[in-house]
Amino acid sequence: MNLELNYGVLFRDWTIVLKDAVQIKLLTGETHCSDEEIAGKPGTNSGVQFILGVSGEGEISLGQDTRSFRPHDLFLVEEGQAVAVINRELSPLVCYIIHCQRVSLLQGLAPEKEQLDNQNKTGVLELCNSVNLQHMAIDDVKQIVESFQREDLHDPLWCHLLFHKWMCAIVEQLRRKAELQQPNLAIQRTIDYLDEHYDDPITVQQLAKMANVSRKWYTMRFREITNQNPRDYITELRIKRAKELLNLTGDSLYEIARKVGYEDEHYFSRRFKQMVGHSPRLYLHHRRYSGTTMTSPELLYTLGMTPIVAKAPFSEFPHYLKESFKQVRKWESGYSLDMDEIRGLKPDLIIASAWQDDQHYEQLNRIATTVLLPERNNWREELKDLGEVLGRNKQAQQVISKYNERLNQAREQLHRLISNETIIYIRLTSEGINLYGEKSSRGNTLYRELDLKMPNASFLYGEGMLITVEILAQIQPDHILLQMEDSMIAQRALYDHPMWNQLLAVQNNQVHVLSNREWYNFSFSPLATQYAIQELLDLLTQKRP
Numbered sequence: 062m063n064l065e066l067n068y069g070v071l072f073r074d075w076t077i078v079l080k081d082a083v084q085i086k087l088l089t090g091e092t093h094c095s096d097e098e099i100a101g102k103p104g105t106n107s108g109v110q111f112i113l114g115v116s117g118e119g120e121i122s123l124g125q126d127t128r129s130f131r132p133h134d135l136f137l138v139e140e141g142q143a144v145a146v147i148n149r150e151l152s153p154l155v156c157y158i159i160h161c162q163r164v165s166l167l168q169g170l171a172p173e174k175e176q177l178d179n180q181n182k183t184g185v186l187e188l189c190n191s192v193n194l195q196h197m198a199i200d201d202v203k204q205i206v207e208s209f210q211r212e213d214l215h216d217p218l219w220c221h222l223l224f225h226k227w228m229c230a231i232v233e234q235l236r237r238k239a240e241l242q243q244p245n246l247a248i249q250r251t252i253d254y255l256d257e258h259y260d261d262p263i264t265v266q267q268l269a270k271m272a273n274v275s276r277k278w279y280t281m282r283f284r285e286i287t288n289q290n291p292r293d294y295i296t297e298l299r300i301k302r303a304k305e306l307l308n309l310t311g312d313s314l315y316e317i318a319r320k321v322g323y324e325d326e327h328y329f330s331r332r333f334k335q336m337v338g339h340s341p342r343l344y345l346h347h348r349r350y351s352g353t354t355m356t357s358p359e360l361l362y363t364l365g366m367t368p369i370v371a372k373a374p375f376s377e378f379p380h381y382l383k384e385s386f387k388q389v390r391k392w393e394s395g396y397s398l399d400m401d402e403i404r405g406l407k408p409d410l411i412i413a414s415a416w417q418d419d420q421h422y423e424q425l426n427r428i429a430t431t432v433l434l435p436e437r438n439n440w441r442e443e444l445k446d447l448g449e450v451l452g453r454n455k456q457a458q459q460v461i462s463k464y465n466e467r468l469n470q471a472r473e474q475l476h477r478l479i480s481n482e483t484i485i486y487i488r489l490t491s492e493g494i495n496l497y498g499e500k501s502s503r504g505n506t507l508y509r510e511l512d513l514k515m516p517n518a519s520f521l522y523g524e525g526m527l528i529t530v531e532i533l534a535q536i537q538p539d540h541i542l543l544q545m546e547d548s549m550i551a552q553r554a555l556y557d558h559p560m561w562n563q564l565l566a567v568q569n570n571q572v573h574v575l576s577n578r579e580w581y582n583f584s585f586s587p588l589a590t591q592y593a594i595q596e597l598l599d600l601l602t603q604k605r606p
Contacts, residue, residue, distance in 0.1 A: 087148040108162040117154035247272035259298040260322035351408040482539035498525035
């Protein structure tokens with residue numbers, strides 16, 4: 062009998078509602094068919110039937126399949142499935158028939174009959190499978206049937222509670238039956254239990270008892286599944302959780318020890334050092350950080366933490382990180398996460414992004430404590446989130462305050478240099494000329510934070526767009542910030558365009574070519590933005606008489 066159907070998990074995604082329960086008594090040679098009217102309740106539409114043998118022996122016919130029918134045998138029958146119970150013995154055959162309706166807890170009603178028929182054809186629901194129930198389960202059904210037969214005893218709420226208790230007993234019996242046929246299921250169930258209850262004072266003997274096997278056999282099977290003995294597995298779970306608490310909370314060692322299942326803080330520290338190589342306190346000073354986004358390594362560094370690996374769109378890190386990131390491993394910018402490689406780096410804390418890495422979270426978190434940071438509109442909010450996670454709120458605020466001071470100074474200098482002159486920021490790629498508007502991250506830094514003057518063009522009030530040289534000629538900015546990718550074809554197409562030399566910025570030598578590597582994270586991190594602003598100031602100063 063398969064109760065785990067396409068509907069999902071029983072009692073979570075769907076349930077069965079009790080409608081009616083009757084007793085059927087058949088004499089020698091008599092037959093009861095599913096389409097017969099039930100005495101006192103004609104035309105009952107059950108949806109689902111449970112047929113339970115009580116006494117006597119006979120046969121049950123399900124479609125083309127005929128089986129023996131004995132006491133304690135339970136069969137599940139779907140609506141529309143032809144079923145007949147036949148007494149071929151001399152003694153009476155007694156059975157209980159329980160009529161139910163399957164109801165989805167997610168979408169209201171159960172699937173339509175046509176959908177059920179399609180599922181039956183695919184073998185998802187094995188109607189001919191049965192289970193042999195224990196006496197206790199039969200006694201529960203007897204009370205339900207008696208309640209329906211006598212109005213003075215019928216209590217709907219009590220009947221439904223007893224019915225669901227009975228259903229739980231069936232599910233448990235089916236589970237145990239499956240585990241006896243596949244012993245590794247029982248071992249896996251204890252592993253799942255440990256994953257949730259690693260802090261409980263549990264012994265290997267207790268785990269073996271849960272799996273209904275000997276301790277020796279349990280340990281052998283456990284090692285085959287996990288490549289560890291049970292004690293080491295439990296210790297690893299506890300130390301992994303302790304790392305999470307050390308990384309993400311300000312709890313004392315005593316509190317952490319208790320939370321992961323150790324009564325003695327000193328014993329916990331010894332076990333931690335055996336597994337990690339450092340005591341918990343020393344571990345905090347030697348943590349290995351990893352970030353999965355382009356900017357997270359820079360944000361980590363601004364808080365005083367050098368990552369062990371960082372994404373890099375170029376062969377080298379930008380100048381402002383080159384010295385500090387000498388020992389940092391580079392990942393190509395288009396690099397897809399390689400879990401084996403990340404595992405080999407042995408990080409202690411992984412900073413990931415919800416918008417990019419949500420689908421990889423479970424895998425990453427099995428390697429090391431992983432934090433998914435929410436998507437933010439600017440680096441200040443990202444830095445605050447990171448500071449909150451790492452317990453460095455004060456440092457994050459100091460970075461922001463220092464950046465704002467420098468921003469104010471740069472704004473004053475820029476106003477003295479180009480107070481009434483317009484400026485645009487374009488990036489030349491193989492796709493064309495990308496113009497940044499004031500609602501883009503780069504445009505926001507230029508036009509709102511630095512208060513530079515924007516040409517009067519409607520498309521600059523948005524995110525920006527791909528433009529042509531002809532459009533540049535229409536808006537005629539005084540200054541052009543030009544960031545170019547390494548595409549010689551695109552560069553030649555731009556410089557050789559007949560209208561390029563007609564631009565005022567070109568004629569006045571006010572096209573400022575930017576370093577592509579250093580400006581790559583401009584407006585997305587404080588380090589990149591500070592460096593870029595200083596480079597802009599230097600470029601403008603050099604071109605002034």
